[in-house]
Amino acid sequence: MDKRARWIGGGAVAAVAAAGVAAWWFNRSEQPRHTLIQRDGAVEVRDYPAALVAQTVQSGLRQTALSKGFERLADYIFARSRMGERIAMTAPVLSDGAGEAGWRTRFFIPRGESA
Structure with a gap:
C-alpha cells in the first residue's frame, strides 16, 4: 500500500x-422540547417552542463562518469569553443563512439557565 x-x-x-x-x-x-413535523432518513423537520438561545452571525464562506460561530459560542458557554459559570452544552446546534449578514450559529440555553 x-x-x-x-x-x-x-x-x-x-x-x-x-x-x-x-x-x-x-x-x-x-435537547429542547420539540414536535417532530417530518422525518426523511436522518433529516428531521422540528417545531421548537420559544426558547432562549445564544447566537452569533459571521460573514464569509459558509463552512469557515459556521466554524467561527461555533467557536465563539463555545467560548461563551464555557465561560472563556465572559464572567460566570459554564453553561451546559445542548444539542442540536442550529446553523443557517442570515441573509446579507452571513451565517448564523445558535446554541439552545438549557432549561433553568439564564444568559
Whole structure:
C-alpha cells in the first residue's frame, strides 16, 4: 500500500471516530422540547417552542463562518469569553443563512439557565 492510500485510510478512521464522538455527545446533551413535523432518513423537520438561545452571525464562506460561530459560542458557554459559570452544552446546534449578514450559529440555553 502506498503512502497516499494509508493517509486516505487514516482519514476515514478519523472521520468514523469523530462521528462516534459526535453521536455520543448528542445523545448525552440536553435537547429542547420539540414536535417532530417530518422525518426523511436522518433529516428531521422540528417545531421548537420559544426558547432562549445564544447566537452569533459571521460573514464569509459558509463552512469557515459556521466554524467561527461555533467557536465563539463555545467560548461563551464555557465561560472563556465572559464572567460566570459554564453553561451546559445542548444539542442540536442550529446553523443557517442570515441573509446579507452571513451565517448564523445558535446554541439552545438549557432549561433553568439564564444568559
